[in-house]
Amino acid sequence: MSYKIKFKLNGKEIETAVEGNTLLLDFLREQLHVTGVKYACGIGECGACTVLIDGKPALSCLTLAVEVDGKEVKTVEGVDNIFSQKLVDEAGVQCGYCTPGFVMLFEYLPKYSPNLNMSEEDLKKYFSGNVCRCTGYVNIIKAAKLSLEELKNKSKPND
Numbered sequence: 001m002s003y004k005i006k007f008k009l010n011g012k013e014i015e016t017a018v019e020g021n022t023l024l025l026d027f028l029r030e031q032l033h034v035t036g037v038k039y040a041c042g043i044g045e046c047g048a049c050t051v052l053i054d055g056k057p058a059l060s061c062l063t064l065a066v067e068v069d070g071k072e073v074k075t076v077e078g079v080d081n082i083f084s085q086k087l088v089d090e091a092g093v094q095c096g097y098c099t100p101g102f103v104m105l106f107e108y109l110p111k112y113s114p115n116l117n118m119s120e121e122d123l124k125k126y127f128s129g130n131v132c133r134c135t136g137y138v139n140i141i142k143a144a145k146l147s148l149e150e151l152k153n154k155s156k157p158n159d
Contacts, residue, residue: 005069009034010078018065024058025049027065028075036076036100040131047101047130051075057108076100079107082150086143094134101130102140106147116152120145 038048052074083106
């Protein structure tokens with residue numbers, strides 16, 4: 001059965017029809033050609049398909065497309081955060097398959113921890129739902145720490 005849905009995708013209004021059993025991941029990739037969202041495990045274990053729905057992280061491989069009706073969806077294509085560049089600068093990217101999930105979680109991090117005070121252990125726990133088979137996480141966590149420091153410095157009032 002087909003349903004009409006209307007939602008915002010990376011700030012752009014989308015109105016279309018979708019089958020009721022279509023996963024958001026498949027809908028984004030196959031119908032809307034938003035390929036930054038990655039299919040990896042298909043069972044919500046790896047985080048590669050993470051998107052933000054109404055500002056909160058969600059696994060698009062476990063979300064039906066009809067569930068985003070009336071909501072706002074943000075994918076890696078709609079994100080411009082400091083962490084993306086720090087991942088490159090600190091060699092936190094190898095194959096890049098997991099990168100969109102990490103970037104999306106970092107996008108949410110200031111809401112998760114508004115004071116931006118997270119230790120290395122806190123960051124490891126925070127990112128624990130994202131699997132990276134290439135890097136060993138060291139440079140990903142380093143990029144996150146550097147990004148947090150830069151965000152904190154930007155949020156300090158000028159003296």
